[in-house]
Amino acid sequence: MTTPQLSICHDLEALLPAYVEHSLPAAEADRVAVHLATCPSCQRQVSQLRALTDDLDAALPEVPRTALRANFMAMLEQQKALLAPEAAAVSAPAPAVAKVVSMWPTAIVNNWLRIAASIVLVAAGVLLGRQLPWGGRSSGGLAVGTAAPTTGATPDGLAQALEGGDGRSVSASNRIRLVTNSTKETEPGDPAVQVLINTLNFDPNTNVRLAACEALYRLRADPRVREALVHSLPIQTDPNVQITLIDMVVAMRVRRAVPQLQRLAKRPDALPVVRAQAEAGIGKLI
Template sequence: MKPTEFSACHELEALLPAYVERSLPAAEAERVAAHLPNCPNCQLQVTQLRALSDDLDAALPEIPRTALRANFMAMLEQQKQLLKPEADVPAPIQAPVQPEAKVVSMWPTAVASNWLRVAASIVLIASGVFLGRNLHWGNAGNGNVAATNPEKPAHVELAQALNGSKSRTVSASDRIQLVTNSTKAPQADDNTVQVLLNTLNFDPNPNVRLAACEALYRLRDAPGVREGLANSLPIQTDPNVQIALIDMVVSLRVHRAVPQLQRLAKKADALPVVRAQAEAGIGKLI
């Protein structure tokens, strides 16, 4: 591809989602339409965007009929009336509901173009739905995942809590909470960074690895974090974690990650959205 053609592709890339949705102004739509016949790369992206849009349309939930919703609301109101306490009996005091722990992204996402962020969000939302349906957040016992032992260094206690023991298996939700809380402790140090890097590279659950990514980003100024994030790129296979790591190393300007990004951009078994994200990251770091 000539330099002028690459520049045109890079400039028009952000317009492709709106072009597929037919929401571009006429002048820009004509510009994209004139560019597409001579650019196989942009043609491929348009094809992928259209397929993604069709999949989303097919996955939209069916809206219940008006009569069904009305009947449900009437039944709900009837049950609420039956559950009301008698006038002379005080209402029972309900225990406060503990909020669910959430993994919230802490790094900028300006690297990806609009359609890449849409695709990545769909993957993350699907993972969140699965996590919410299959995992129980927190410890049902006393509300603490692991009691703090002042006689043990923080990183030793964290590693032991994450690994569990032969008699006690640590659930994925508990490991996420442990990883998230590890950066809140005042004694978070280089050893804690190493434990988080081991979790990022070797934990079997992608949601735990994603939580470790975010914890390491919060410790981004600690020695070894940026190099560890770059070295983790070729290890990861889950698209959530791959996209998160790409965004992080680009946001932190980790130039030593360029070779790993180049290999990921050419990796045959990586998702197209991941390869495109890696290519965009290379352009930002070079």
């Protein structure tokens, strides 16, 4: 027969992880604190959860903020723009003093340039993706030059703000700010979590999808988040988002992600660094 004390423990057990992470609403946190004062069993669970959180914090490196990743992408675009005139100058015909025939066809040179650019981009993505705050540390918002629309207090308000309810398109930088700021008004269990999941899966901009990843990680106490991250793995095609999702499910110990990681590790269209990261993730989860 279940005693009243055991019934209370059972009801509050699901709230303990969020209580340890200080993500519960004030009323729920007070309720848990009152129960813990008289329940040794739940006290032990809280101690174990805190020890696990400390271990994860120690294992995961400190990381750059979202702004750094966006600044890197902006810098990359600037470098590409600077290289364009130089490439045009190289391809311009030389004066008719002497004709030098290149040993390397233009197509081969262009292919090597593409390969080199891909390696640099993916390497930066691996570095920044590994260093995202998948250990409970918060990430600051992205500073942009124009004011972003307000999200409102409802999922419809956030969705309309992201899509541009007045018929005007919302820039990627403003969508990043909306997604980042949404966690200030959203708690685990809020319907707005589904809007963030949809943004992760369907927004056309890579940086916006990465911002949605971070926002969902901060709301990881919501049971929908783990399932959403697992289901998003086969949807994503950008290597930075793929690597970020792999690191997140590994940090959260989502073992049901293993089948999706196995498929990703064998996907012929995935970059080698992504397949290697998926294989490493499988080894950590099994």
